[in-house]
Every structure is written in structure tokens, then in C-alpha cells.
Amino acid sequence: MTTAPATPKAPRGPSLPATVTPALLERLVARVSASPDAARVTTTAPYTGAPLADLPVSTPADVEAAFARARTAQRQWAATPVAERKKILLRYHDLVLARQDEALDLMQAENGKTRRDAFLEILDIGIVSRYYARTAATYLRPKRRRGAIPLLTHTTELRHPKGVVTVISPWNYPLSMAAGDTIAALMAGNAVVQKPDTQTGLTALWSMDLMYEAGLPRDVWQMVIGRGSSIGAALMDNADYMMFTGSTATGRQIAADAGKRLIGASLELGGKNPMIVLADADIDKAAAGAVAACFPSAGQLCVSVERLYVAESVRDKFVAAFVARTKKLRIGAGYDFGYDVGSLTTPAQLDTVTTHIADATAKGATILAGGRARPDLGPLFHEPTILTDVTPDMTLYDHETFGPVVSIHPFRDEEEAISLANAGSYGLNASAWSRNGARGRAVAARVHAGTVNVNEAFAAAWGSVDAPMGGMGDSGLGRRHGADGILKCTEAQTVAHQRIQGFTPPAGLHPEKWATLLTRSLKLLKAAGLR
Template identity: 80%
Template structure:
């Protein structure tokens, strides 16, 4: 089966068990997009569905990273000087290519991440939305803005925004397109160059996005990819970056924040989470149970905003749990390059080991398994059943630690106050979900949950997809925001240009300082009285 660059969204597998779009020619082309020497060492990745070989990619050295930054700085000057209308046009061409060639992206994401196709499609739609939003909003967000001057009429004040220079982006394996392209897009539109290190396991999707952007007209050197372990090339990225964008673990985020502080550069960090969902006593139970499926098991639970703690009002607990368990047991798990399955595979052996250890520890200490609870090697090497636990207590590892897999624990709560208190009883603060038939009540509870985003009667997509609003974490879940104006302005340096006309703050010729002070005092009192800001 050949790819005809249309919007066809299902695929077949070839002799190697890989989807149709993942051809040797495509893999070879994407490998050339890695910034590495011709004699570079190689890294091999495997396909989660089968455990078989997938990609053979060149590995970048610290010297390769430094060379990429040299090229990026040379390219960035011309890119920043390009009219924003031209940058916008390139991004909108990328938008169209993305949608027209989505079969390639879907096949790549499934092949290297193992997620179900419907979850892969959400990444395509996410990047299309974000690209269109920033392409059509950047000029207004980045354009000069008049600000109130120190002295009305006499002070002409303008706020300008200049690109940082070269932004380093470190993106994770769990959302290879959303994270692989989503943070680069606003950085590029703001006039920066980008040097990015995607996770090696899912580098193909990020390289595909870069390849598509170059096809759309992005100048050479403006966006580059390096491949390698953080322990090898992470310091080179930090040493050369003018800004750092990182998505990953809280432990790694702390180190990056420390190093960025040493260099006095900015950093935006989306880190871990132990996200809560609250089901109030007036919730629509069927709708909430459907929402819990999306909240807990999308992308096999390997989602930063996924729900791992579920607090249900006592009065509806039994009915809700029965509905949720029934739906969970009905989920179709498997490896398929079409829309026939609901849940895919975990991505790597380490994640399977973590999920297995967390569930086994909880069961050994008294937790009850209501659904799932075991790996499925009959389906593939990294499959694990969607799992619901109850009777989870503080001495169990998964009570407070992030599992990052298809596992959720259910707890009963007496009332809204207890639900809010328990939802907030964590160092994390990334995402939350609240369910109620009463919109006002649901939003009131949401406002008291200490997370960067809260969804009312939705799992996570409502807040994430509201790209005009900021998204990010509180507490141990990170610093900074993506999306909205914050998501592009963080990649800029703000500059104030104030032009003082005629009179200033010193006495004009012929007027004593004391008389001038009295004059200014009267003016200040008058401005306060008439309501001037």
C-alpha cells in the first residue's frame, strides 16, 4: 500500500509489522534531518506493539549540538528580520500539509509510541489548532503596544517584543507530535531559531514535523534536531540556549531550573502530576463515567494531564463505580493501525515495569482491583490492562507517586469540602476535572482546586484545547505556561521605549525646583481625583 498524501487515516502493515507509511525511504529521509556528523554513532529504537526494530538514527555529540547552535544563530537573524506575514504564511502551509499528510503522522506515532490511533489523531488536531491560532494571532501579540506614559500626553511609551535568539526545546516521548512541534511553533513565529532534543524513542515524529516545516518553506538552520541522551548533550543545550523549554519529570525539571538560574536565562517547565477528578453528588453518572474513561486511559494513561486520583461523593459512589468498571472492562485493547481499538500499548519497558510495580505493591498492601490489574503479553510485549483500584492507602507507592500509566484509584468523599481538600493534598498541581450538573457549582469547586488547568464536565481536552488560555502547572508540576499570549511572549524579551516630549521631571528653565515640585504635586492630586490611572 502506498501513501498518496491524502487525508486517509487508516493503514495496513508491511512485512516487518510496521504501518504502510513507515517505509525505508521515509526512515532514511528523516534520519538525515538529525544534526549529527557523518560518522556518528547510531541509536536503534523498537516498535512497542511488537518489540521489533523500528529506527536507526544518528546520535549527536556535544560538538554537534554546539555546531547546531552556530548555524541557528546565523539563520535566526534573517528569520527574525522576515516580515511576520511571511512567517505566518509558512506556518499556515505547514498546517495544510499536516492535515493532508496525517496518515504518515498517525502511522509514525503509533509505530514508535504504541498509542491507539484515535489518541494519535488528537495530536494531529492539536497541532493544527495551535498552528492556526498562533499564525493568526502572532502579529497582534508581538506587535508594538502603546502604554500609558509617565506624564499624560508628554510621555510617548511603547512596549516592544524581541525574540530571545535560539530556544532549546527538550520534548518527551509520550506526545511525540504535540510536544515535538507544539512548543517550537510559537518560538518560531516569535522570530527565534530552535534547537530541539526530542526523546530518541519517539524522535521520528518530531523529525517528520521538522521535515514538513522545511517543505512548507522554513529556511535552513532555523529549526534543528539533535538526538542523544540528556547525560551526553543536555549540558551543551543548556550552555548555548537563550531560553529553555522542557517537558518531563519533576526531578529533571529542578536540575534545568537550577542551571537556567545560574545562566540567568528563562525556562518554562511542564513537569509531573498526580491529577485528581472530582465527581460531585449531582453529577450525570453516565456522562461522568464516560469522562473518566477519557481522563484515565487516553494514550494508555501516558499523558501529563491524565487522571490518577478519582474522588466520588459517597451518595453516588456505588452507581458511578459500577458504570465506570463496566465501561473499562468493555474497552478494546490491542495493536492496530486503524480506529478499531480503544487502548494501545505502553511505550517502553521501564514504563511497564513502573506500572506493574505500582499495582503489585498496592495489591500486596490491601488494595482491591475492580478492573484490569495485569500485563497482557498475549497482545504484545508492553500492553497493560486499564486498571481501577480501590482501598488504596497512604503506605502504597501509587497513593502519592505518579504512575504514568492506565491506572486510577477511587476514593469516597463525604462532601465538596473533603473532595477539594483531598484533591489539593499533593505537591503537584497540573490538571484536574470536576463533574456536576450545576454549572455554577462545578466552576466554584474548580476555582478552589490548586492546579494550572481545571475542566468542568470534561477530562482534559476542554482546557488543553482552549489554546487562547494559558496551560501549565503549579507547585511541583512546573513553571511557566504554554498556549495563549503567555505561550509566545515567553519566547521574547520585552522592551520599553519611552519618548519624553517638551517637559520632563526636572524644572524647566526659569522655574525654581520648589515651585516645580508644587506644580507636580498639584498635578498628581488632580489626576487621582479625576480617576486617571
């Protein structure tokens, strides 16, 4: 009698860390704006595939109710002095740093990323919260503007909050994307109704919970859970402004719907980001930079690099260094800083990665590193993968993979490199490497992307929160960070007080003579160099 071979057991993976307690989960789940008898949805841990959280699902009626509460709360919040909002946000800053282990554990449990990648989100929110706490008063204060008639027209620009802002945030950076845009909206005096991706709803709820602990008044920030197909229309119909981070296809629909309602929208969408390695680049630094550019959060990062363009004269040296570094990356699951690459987040992402690689290799692409799923490590792990000989007929040539996959292409000269980098419809982020900083910046200025980093992957531009960040082309509309990030959440109002005399003729003066006088005045103003 023969015995059938045993079915290999799936890797057990690490158990949830001690900070993720039933009490914490219960407190966060209670923050969802949903009815007591709401249907439930269960999320799973990417590391193991085991059930993680049981979240209530919000209905369109729940969304309507959340907006009603938010509108009531927003009126009082808008009347709260900016100095008081600042104190709350600085307390939130301190709480995020002090309680970061909870957030790191939740991000890893829900997303599957490494702890080092999760920690970058802590840094991001610390930087963003401090920045807007300290700059909001300057951005929002009334500003004197040059009047129509010098000395006679007193003109002031005022900034009013939009009202209630809808924030739809993705699963790939669950703290940065949930809190980053919300911080600016709140500091501008808005209320926020947010729909995070269900898979990473706990991290978003943790962030909101901490903001309330810091002193945010009740109902100013609310969270709903559900599929866009179910509650998306209610979110759009009630919003005074839309902020969305996600796919280009969904972004187009949101833009169209916002246009019908004549409300504004800020959209950070897809990307197929290029990195250019010029002939004079420091190859070792460029290879290390490529690893940092291509494989953070298992490649599930909007600004990560999927296309590498390398000067022919240094191609072989660069490829050898890059491949060697990639093969040394430690892949695995752990709630510590011991791994370089973690898990993909959803089965759909793993399917996309494996399908793109299979299509490319079937059509002639060569795998230089990686290329395999790693079920021995966990259900959704995949090796960092480097491809060459990638051609336009392959899906991953110009379609976003959003995984740990990059293709390498040679170029002859700088003009070809820029042309290749600018090919395609996206324009989110890019990277250029050269020992000559001026040359690198000159190349960067010619790349069609909202942010371009010189001798860095993406963190330099992303972390420069005083400067705008966003996409061109199919990568989106609007900007986060800097003045743009908060002013987009406001309505500009001009108050002009005309004193003594305006543009109408004074009593007793013929209109023709008045026109002649005004014409002479315009000429004099120009001659005096006035604006």
C-alpha cells in the same frame, strides 16, 4: 523420552504500515544534526519489540554546531515579516492535515498508542498552528503604553525574539510536544534547537521536515538526538530560553541551571491529577468521562487522571458504571481505529505500572478491573486498572504512575473533596463533574491546578488554545498556549520618548517649587480618575 514444553512465542504484532518506508526513514534520519561518522542508537517498536529505526547520536560538538548555524539563520528569520511567517505556518497546517496518515503511522510505530489517541495530536497541531498563524501579529506588534507624563511621554512596548530557543520534548505525545511549543517560538522570530526523546525522534523529525517543506528557511529549526546526560549541558549552555516537558526531577535541575545563566525557562512537569464526581453529577456521563480521563495513550499523558474522588452517596452507582465501561475497552495493536487502549511505550513504564500495582495490592488495595500485564498482546501491554482501598502508605497514592491506573476514593462533602484534590505537591490538571455548571465552575476555581475542566476530562482546557495551559507547584513553571505561549519567547523592550518637559525642574524654577507643582499634579490626576 519426554519432550520439554515449547516456549510460548511472543505475539507477532502488526507489521509496519506501508507509509513507513525505507525512503521516509532515510530522509528523516538525515535531518538529525550529527556528524557523518556518529554513533548510532536503535529504537524499537512497542507493539512488537522489533527494531524500528537507527538514529545518529549527536555529540556536544554537534549541538554547538547546530546552535552556530541556528544563530546565523535566526537573524534573517527575525527580519522576516510576521505576515511571511504566517504563510509558512498555514502551509504547514495544511500539510499536517493532508499527510496525517504518515504521522499517525509514525506515532503508533514509535509510541504504541492507538490511532484515535494519535489523531488527537493531529487535531492539536492543526489548532495550534492556525491559532498562532492568525494571532502572532497582534501579540508581537508594537503597543502604545501610557506615558509617565500625559501627552508629554510617548511610550511604546516592543517585542524582540529571544534568539535561539531550546525545546526538549518527551516521548508520550511526540507530535504535540515536539511541534506545539516550537510553533510559538518560530512565530516569535526565534530559531529552535530541539532534543526530542530518542524513542519518538522520527515523529519530531517528520514535523520538522514538513515545516521545511512549507517554506521554513534552512537551519531555523534543528534537531539533535542523544541522552540528556551527554548533550544536556551543551543545550543549556547555548540556549537563550529553555522549554522542557518531562519529569519534575529533571525540571528542577533545568530550572536551577537556567537560573545560574539568568535565562528564562518554561517547564511542564509531573502530575497526579484528580477528578471530582459530585453528588449531583450525571453518573453515566461521569463514568464515560472517567474512562476518557484515565486511559488515553495507556495513561501516559501528563494531564490524565490518576485519582478519582466520588461522593459517598453516588459511589456505588458510579463505580459500577465506571468498572463496566473499563472492562469493555478493546486493548490491542493495530494501525487503524479498531482499539481503545494501546501499548505502553517503554519497558521502564511497564515496570513502574506493575510495581505500583503490586505494592498497592500487597498493602491491601482491591483491584476492581484490570491489574495484569498482557504479554499475549505485545511486550508492553497492560490492562486498564481500577483500584480502591488505596492508602497513603502505598506508592501510587501520591506518586505519579504515568500508566493506565487509577484509584477511587470516597468523600463526604464538597469541602472534603476539594481538600483531597488539593493534597500533594502537584497541580497540573483536574476535572469536576456536576449537573450544575455554576457549581462545577465554583469547585474548579478552588482546585490547585493550572487547568480544571468541568464535565470534561482534559480536552476542553487543552483545546482552548487562546487560554494559558501549565502547572502549579511541582507541576511546573510558565505556560504554553495563548498570549503566554508566544510572549514567553520574546524579550519586552520599553522605548520612552520624553518631549518638551520631563521630571527635572525647568530652568529658573526652584526644585522645591517644582516638587510642590508635581505633587499637585499627582493629586489632580488621581481626582480625574487617571491611571
